[in-house]
Amino acid sequence: MCNVKRNPILQSLIDDNLVSDPASARGRLLKEAARLFRDKGYERTTVRDLAAAVGIQSGSLFHHFRSKEEILKAVMVETIRLNTALMQAAVSAADTPRDRLRALIRTELESINGRTGEAMAVLVYEWRSLSEPARTEILALREIYEGLWLEVLRQLRSQGDLAADPFVVRRLLTGALSWTITWYRPERGELSLDGLTEQVMTMMGLS
Amino acid sequence: MCNVKRNPILQSLIDDNLVSDPASARGRLLKEAARLFRDKGYERTTVRDLAAAVGIQSGSLFHHFRSKEEILKAVMVETIRLNTALMQAAVSAADTPRDRLRALIRTELESINGRTGEAMAVLVYEWRSLSEPARTEILALREIYEGLWLEVLRQLRSQGDLAADPFVVRRLLTGALSWTITWYRPERGELSLDGLTEQVMTMMGLS
């Protein structure tokens, strides 16, 4: 189709129809939707905003999605799929539990503060805007993702590098890492993503 | 006025007109508003919901507050005032930097998950719903509160008990502690507030 170089993990997900091609109409809309939902919140974003962001009229949106909520759900589903795949790859590439934790932290920080950051933020902060059936669906996807973390934290604990409860630690880390989108500004250059990762490891006595 | 026993810190704030008496019409409305804003989000809560929660009609609300946003702002202002006072008292009562940090963590966890939890959650998660001038006002109040944390974290660092940057640590802790509202259920009895506080201290190597 085209010769743009692309993350091979993303490409394989696109090929399997698990996430939309960012170059497609649907993909572009989801990308803009994620940005708007993060910046203004789901409720304050109108279908007119969404349509304008991709250069169409609001009525035309409903040719692609049945409702506004379906757009929110699609943003969340595709985001979890992509980030679960990225996490799995990051863990596989590391040799020790400590390095695996570092890889998980680094990857999640990058997801939150990097290219897919808008969508990750939406996933974290727009949960209440989802209807109940949609929540159940998203939750099931999220369990795989969380399982990756727990596995690594249990490894650390069994080798004596983690004194606290892995389950509690993962939840504390979820909050700590997702909250970075409210204050961390990688583009300022004061603190790199690697530097921030090391601060988290240091706080946990694992640097 | 009446003989209800009350936290003396809260009472002195009421006497100084810094927070509303929870028994007054205004106080009851703010309490219900906090609950609704937390459960449904500010945008999804209608003025009709707010009025119904205190048993009046929506038109009557505007006798007490000029706009819906003013209600949100009042919830936030009074919450910061109360919690800053509670934090100051907790820090003063502890003798070592380590105990002061423990007291701060315990108090913030209690604020988030206890009686004032709804309002604290609103403060954390409804920031985007505030207009710019209101944000500036709230931010100024919040600086005092944050200063308490930084002071204690700097003490810990200077005595070698904290390797990471106090500024970064506070922000990581803000996220970790506020996120507990999404998963921690003190009423289940699996983990007490003291137990959760110790988990946080343990994760930081300070138990």
Added chain:
DNA sequence: GTCTATATTTGGATAGAC
């Protein structure tokens, strides 16, 4: 597949009686 036009609903806010 996108447009224009509009039906329909919802929700913030106001007016004036009591």
Added chain:
DNA sequence: GTCTATCCAAATATAGAC
């Protein structure tokens, strides 16, 4: 200080032409 009634604006979703 609360009620009823209502205005007005905004927003989701639909209908039908091109």
